[in-house]
Amino acid sequence: MRKFFVSLLILLWAGIGNAQFTELKEARVGFDPVLPEITVDGENYIFKIEEKYNGEFEKDPVAFLDKYCNIEAFIDLVQDGKTVEYQVEVKSTKGRMKAKYCKEGNLQRVSYRLKNVLLPASLQRDIYSKYKGWNMTRNIHIARGIDGDVQKEYFKIRLEQGDKVQKLKIDVDEIKPIEITSL
Template identity: 25%
Template structure:
């Protein structure tokens, strides 16, 4: 029995000694995704995942600034003689279209989202002027020149029993005003 245990111990020691193989160092180079347009279609599709749900819809311009490098796109396509290019960002709830110049500088944006949560003061104003109203749907629309939002408003569909109304709520300097009934 003693010989058997000693033999197994010796076999295990020899087997582990032979299994120790030295590996050479692996070199890994990081190459970011090429942002070169397809020469036939002048089209490029890149999927940018959100880190948390609703991040894109909450602040589309900040999401674009943090996750998309327009200057790299312009640099990768400098041989294509691009004067301006449009970039589309889309989600289930809406989209953002951004127009850039040949240097990758933002010229303007256009964004539209549906089923957005209205700001608290706008909701209270709607409920104050329309006592028994129920908000049926909302849309947020905004335009910018460069990185500054130039014009933004909400379109709201409300129902008061049998009657349905459409309201437009302008937003300027973090203040809201119901502009018109549509």
Template identity: 30%
Template structure:
């Protein structure tokens, strides 16, 4: 009886194992798009919704982010038959936007940046901590303008609170926190 059960088990095992076929699959391409975006077009204006890997990635350095993840030549080539003089591209994220104006050859003419709740540079945070002891940072805004690659204006607007007291600061970011103007 033992021999019969063992023989049946072995025959069943051999049958199951021999029934397995090797199937060769077709090749598949895998791509990784960490910063995928959605695009809307309205004439010569384009709006890109930026997907960030982490919160504040785009606001940290929006022009470098744009240069690394956007190719204006592809946009120009796609709309070649329309003969636009310039292209206004707006990059939107969860806490602000960058507007970039390009000429018809793809050169950057100017940009405008506007971001809310940005992290201040370390040197500026240290200076504010030492200058405004006991105050709480409530809100930050960052606005900047460039002409080409030259930074023309960069301004942080900071709101501080200490109990019932409130204070609004305007800080020229080009000076890296030197010279704080109080409103």
């Protein structure tokens, strides 16, 4: 019986010695939405919006603008009755986009210029097959549109091979789709 009590005492002592006590601090719950940083430059409003992940802006700049720039709420906030249109500029590390909205909040014009973006796979394949041995040192993706739709979109590509320089301008409409399988 004595061994039992000694064993029990040792187990209790070991249990208390190994127990971890955590002091909990006060928890605060709040709502902090991601708001763009806005700079006013004359009649232009420049939005600085952080991307959630790398490449989000360059993937589809118009969709990015729609997702992160609630223009109707912005116009309600700054409207003065005299302004007929609002020019918004979104900047990214890859480039910038300019958009013009009417006083009702409808997108009238959009243009963007992105540098050193990932080219579509079919364009990569075409350039590689036609310009073997050349290195692409720079590319620029340029697009312009009206009423939220992009009408003119093209790539400017600079290739170098030693001292030779080749510049290409490729319209997006001319890019062939990728053939995955053939029957």
